[in-house]
Amino acid sequence: MPSAGAPKFRRRKADRPDEIIAAALEVFVEKGFSAARLEDIAARAGVSKGAVYLYFATKEEIFRAVVEQGFAPNLQTIRNLAEGVPLPPLLRDLTVTISQPLATTKIGGIIKVVIGESRNFPELARAWHDTLVAPALAAMTSAIAAAQARGEIRPGDPRQFAISLISPLLVGVLWKETFVPVGAAALDIRALAKQHVELWLAGVAQPETA
Amino acid sequence: MPSAGAPKFRRRKADRPDEIIAAALEVFVEKGFSAARLEDIAARAGVSKGAVYLYFATKEEIFRAVVEQGFAPNLQTIRNLAEGVPLPPLLRDLTVTISQPLATTKIGGIIKVVIGESRNFPELARAWHDTLVAPALAAMTSAIAAAQARGEIRPGDPRQFAISLISPLLVGVLWKETFVPVGAAALDIRALAKQHVELWLAGVAQPETA
């Protein structure tokens, strides 16, 4: 009977943690860590307050799980930054690959929460920095430096070039999380990314020195 | 009277509200609204808990005062965006004017807090958007559109161009508030601004159509 394949009314125990994390993410993004009520998280996950404590020992642990779970899907993306490839096609490609999840997943909310709680949970901010942000920035920086060495792009601080490149994406997701919910005009992150990459490529191109 | 001679003891009652606001800003930036304790704010302002309530009716009101007080100094800057002026000199100028306070004042902290509490205080996020962010963006957008009309810069969505222009500054400020306190390498916002403006100007320039 259990093999019949029809999903049972009661969900499997194994699903609960993820359901709770998903619910918690929403609540944390809305309220921040402190103002988030455990009861809200539980309710949104469709379980009782007590059930949450079957899977997480404290509210903090839920928060950590939420933030850490924001890592995994993004780690791979970073490793795709190959150095030997000419930048223009690489970036035009990457733009699509990156702006897609930024526009559609919850990652923006996590970024917002990490920023907001960075002083209350410094280890999490540090983990995000060390595991995601710094490596990603370093990868882009060295890809840019390599392109400079090949003469493809003009001189200048490659780290600052990298920041110039990715900042609008970050601002885009924060805009979406911060101002759109209070009535601001939406931002087409993908269009923004596309136009910005062209701007950036033109901006870092070698001047046509005759 | 306050200007007449050196007052024996500073901290005249008229200064209290501002001292409280300044203290509150620090605490709110560190902890967020919910986790900020009134007692900490009072202590940092050098007054008793009860004294805070002589000037502000609730913790929320202090928060509003903190965020609203972040407006004033920036409103003027925005109005300086003249439309008739060629963009390059204007922006090179503006870069200095803007990145200076971003790098040295508390404005970064306020931005962080506004982002973090945008869902708990939507009116504040809306006020920031409507009063500061949207007008500034609109001003830049129309300045850019005007420049496009004059043929100074190439076609493209002028709002997105504007976002491309200012995003690195915003990211720089958030970086300073979020990752530097947990050990990340500092960012020279002014250098970043300078290099980025050149990148942007080059990136939006008309292609050298012969």
Added chain:
Amino acid sequence: MPSAGAPKFRRRKADRPDEIIAAALEVFVEKGFSAARLEDIAARAGVSKGAVYLYFATKEEIFRAVVEQGFAPNLQTIRNLAEGVPLPPLLRDLTVTISQPLATTKIGGIIKVVIGESRNFPELARAWHDTLVAPALAAMTSAIAAAQARGEIRPGDPRQFAISLISPLLVGVLWKETFVPVGAAALDIRALAKQHVELWLAGVAQPETA
């Protein structure tokens, strides 16, 4: 059937209640009623939490069972206090009979728990008093009074004499439960009982009136 041959696996269902009571006794003695967790009792009894509820309706009921079960083995001892017998041999005998279980069984723990929870479970304290303590004391008191009537022991309040007689045993048991677990020197209850009975007999003896 249970007596036929060696049962393959012990722990037949009929044993469960006693196993639970035994486990509960340990936990109650360690923690007291309130701080005792049903889960601990279940775990120590080697059953699931739910299984406990197949045999007992509430935690209180388990507690009652534990305390009441402390009665049975002791009720008989009390009835052995014959009145017509000369006290010295009777007591020297009793000493061994009584100090044996005091030193080796869990009765000390039960006494401790009954004392500790007497206000939370007054009926239990009352039951202990009415069923065990008062009858025992009364039996001893009248045996002593009878001996006084026979001129074997000197005048004095026979109830107080009875208390003088048994107190060290009680204190010995409580000492074992209270101070030995925190590092105090152990007490040899049997030796104490032996020496104390002689002291008592000498103390209540008729002064050598020539």
Added chain:
Amino acid sequence: MPSAGAPKFRRRKADRPDEIIAAALEVFVEKGFSAARLEDIAARAGVSKGAVYLYFATKEEIFRAVVEQGFAPNLQTIRNLAEGVPLPPLLRDLTVTISQPLATTKIGGIIKVVIGESRNFPELARAWHDTLVAPALAAMTSAIAAAQARGEIRPGDPRQFAISLISPLLVGVLWKETFVPVGAAALDIRALAKQHVELWLAGVAQPETA
């Protein structure tokens, strides 16, 4: 006006801790540590729940204060056990000195609580043992040993003699705390002490060896 001597409605801050400790003692004796509700303690002390936390950080800390406060008044009594004095007058004296507070103060309740919570607060049980019980027992033991050396009392384990001596007092206070509240006949501790001391003195006296 404050000097007028009329006690103000609002009690002095300095009195609160003691009032809370007194209230807590009652509740702890009635319920035990776990079952005692902070709200009950607060109510019985005539303050709000929050006020308790102005003086004690946790419920445990209140408990410790209650138990430790049970030390002080008793420490001095112990030191009065002089060794060179003949035992009979010393003990007849001591009996009054000791049974007085046992009969009238809250010490019995504290003893009961220390016994009941000895496993949950082993440091407290240990502190009681090391600071009060063991020294008192040691003092009596050596006073008895000295008397034995002087030939005043007969041979035998002096520690056991000491236990024989004090046990009825202990049992008396426990009786008062445990069984009297559930309807048992009261015990006149002072009369018990008096008769018991005589019993003990006669019991340990040198047999009239011709």
Added chain:
DNA sequence: TATGAATGAGTGTTCATTCAT
């Protein structure tokens, strides 16, 4: 029977807010 996931009432603790001084 037996399990253990789930529930939700209960309680320790915090902290914005009040108010007697």
Added chain:
DNA sequence: GATGAATGAACACTCATTCAT
């Protein structure tokens, strides 16, 4: 005005009890 002791509503967390399997 200024203080900080006092209040009590709010919330994280626990655990006896239930019940689907």
